[in-house]
Amino acid sequence: MLDNTDxxxxxxxxxxxxxxxxxxxxxxxLTGPAVSARVAKLEDSGVIEGYTIKVNQVKLGNSxxxxxxxxxxSAYHVPYLSFIKTSENYIINNYKISGDSCYLLECTFxxxxxxxxFLKGLSHYVNYKLSIVINK
Amino acid sequence: MLDNTDxxxxxxxxxxxxxxxxxxxxxxxLTGPAVSARVAKLEDSGVIEGYTIKVNQVKLGNSxxxxxxxxxxSAYHVPYLSFIKTSENYIINNYKISGDSCYLLECTFxxxxxxxxFLKGLSHYVNYKLSIVINK
DNA sequence: CTAACTCCTTTCATTAATAAAGTAAAACGT
DNA sequence: ACGTTTTACTTTATTAATGAAAGGAGTTAG
Numbered sequence: 143m144l145d146n147t148d149x150x151x152x153x154x155x156x157x158x159x160x161x162x163x164x165x166x167x168x169x170x171x172l173t174g175p176a177v178s179a180r181v182a183k184l185e186d187s188g189v190i191e192g193y194t195i196k197v198n199q200v201k202l203g204n205s206x207x208x209x210x211x212x213x214x215x216s217a218y219h220v221p222y223l224s225f226i227k228t229s230e231n232y233i234i235n236n237y238k239i240s241g242d243s244c245y246l247l248e249c250t251f252x253x254x255x256x257x258x259x260f261l262k263g264l265s266h267y268v269n270y271k272l273s274i275v276i277n278k
Numbered sequence: 279m280l281d282n283t284d285x286x287x288x289x290x291x292x293x294x295x296x297x298x299x300x301x302x303x304x305x306x307x308l309t310g311p312a313v314s315a316r317v318a319k320l321e322d323s324g325v326i327e328g329y330t331i332k333v334n335q336v337k338l339g340n341s342x343x344x345x346x347x348x349x350x351x352s353a354y355h356v357p358y359l360s361f362i363k364t365s366e367n368y369i370i371n372n373y374k375i376s377g378d379s380c381y382l383l384e385c386t387f388x389x390x391x392x393x394x395x396f397l398k399g400l401s402h403y404v405n406y407k408l409s410i411v412i413n414k
Numbered sequence: 415c416t417a418a419c420t421c422c423t424t425t426c427a428t429t430a431a432t433a434a435a436g437t438a439a440a441a442c443g444t
Numbered sequence: 445a446c447g448t449t450t451t452a453c454t455t456t457a458t459t460a461a462t463g464a465a466a467g468g469a470g471t472t473a474g
Contacts, residue, residue, distance in 0.1 A: 144338070152333055159295050159329040162430060174431070176453055189337045193295040196327040197288055202280070209375060209382060239345060241409035246345060273377035298461060311463075312422055 144189070147172070151180060152189070159193045204250035206257055207275035211243035212268050219244070222267040229260055243271070280325070283308070287316060288325070295329045340386035342393055343411035347379035348404050355380070358403040365396055379407070 150170045154161060161169075167177040184190045199207065214222055226233055226247065235248040247270075251257040264270055286306045290297060297305075303313040320326045335343065350358055362369055362383065371384040383406075387393040400406055 152331070152338075155331045156333065157328075157330070159331045163432095164430060172452095173454060175433090175455090178431075179452080187337065188334050191332040191334050192293075193329070193331055194293070195288070195291045195295045195329055197292065198324050198327050201323065201325045202288075207373075209373065236414055237343075237345065237411045238413040239409040239411055241345075241407065243409075246409070271377065273375040273379075273382065275373045275375055277374040278372055299463095300461065309423060310461075311424090314463075315421080 148180060148184065148189075151177065151184065155181075155190070199250045203252045206251040206253065208247075208249050208251065208257060209273040209275060210247040210249065210264070211271040211273070212245035212247055213270065214244045214268050222264075225263060225267050229263070232256070232260060244268075284316060284320065284325075287313065287320065291317075291326070291329075335386045339388045342387040342389065344383075344385045344387065344393060345409040345411060346383040346385065346400075347407040347409070348381035348383055349406065350380045350404050358400075361399060361403050365399070368392070368396060380404075 147170050151166065154166055154169050163174040163178040163181070166181075167174045170177060172180070181190070199205075212222065222245075223236075226236060229249075232249045232251055233247065234250060235246075237246045237248075238244065239246050249260070251260065261270070261272070283306050287302065290302055290305050299310040299314040299317070302317075303310045306313060308316070317326070335341075348358065358381075359372075362372060365385075368385045368387055369383065370386060371382075373382045373384075374380065375382050385396070387396065397406070397408070
């Protein structure tokens, strides 16, 4: 399915997805058109889901990175799920998980005020346990 | 510092970081060179930290997405940190966090065998609580 | 009022992307 | 074993984007 060259391509594009096909080709020892065809295949097969940027949230003013374990009070999760949709700008990920809690919610906030506001709303729907990311 | 156009640029590049400057310019109502200069500024200021791809880990054969709460036995974290460096291929993120546990470790594995192997090694250095991502 | 600065557009030369054609090797069926 | 098809690549040529340079409009400061 995927050979070593494909893995190299994924590795290089993970490091820099704005490489030109020519540059990428040089890194994996192929010509531009050849590597371009491989990348198109990786896109079509869904291995490459998209191209994106890493944004420094702190420089955007979002200095608080929070991980919130969610414990739904009832088996009915819809109220929680629609609540976090209304706060989409803060949400990075919402993982449904096995184990202790039902979800792990990853968010960023500009300050404790917005975090507090968010938690106030959240507490209407679920119980939670808050962790703050200190590093990495 | 950042105006509305910059935010639009970040939004569009988050959706697709391989847009040409011309295409990006059309989306934010600027010419190619103008938007190119703004993007260069965002890079220089560190707001844009890099360009990357979203890879479908399942299609890569990594069907298990694990979140592991780490409880270090001693205050000395180095053995744990060097252990996860030896298993770098599985690791996505290692967050140092406040709250109950010391770290939240995010990893992917091809199968339970590799996960089991990893946990066996991990248990020499720390206590842990394992969660598996079911969705999103 | 002018000078300096910022932010943009336009133009143009350079460079990359893309489509098309051709080649070589591998896989397939008979 | 043979010809056919497929796959993966290179080369070439056209089209399109990038990037540098020049210039203009609006803003700020002296």
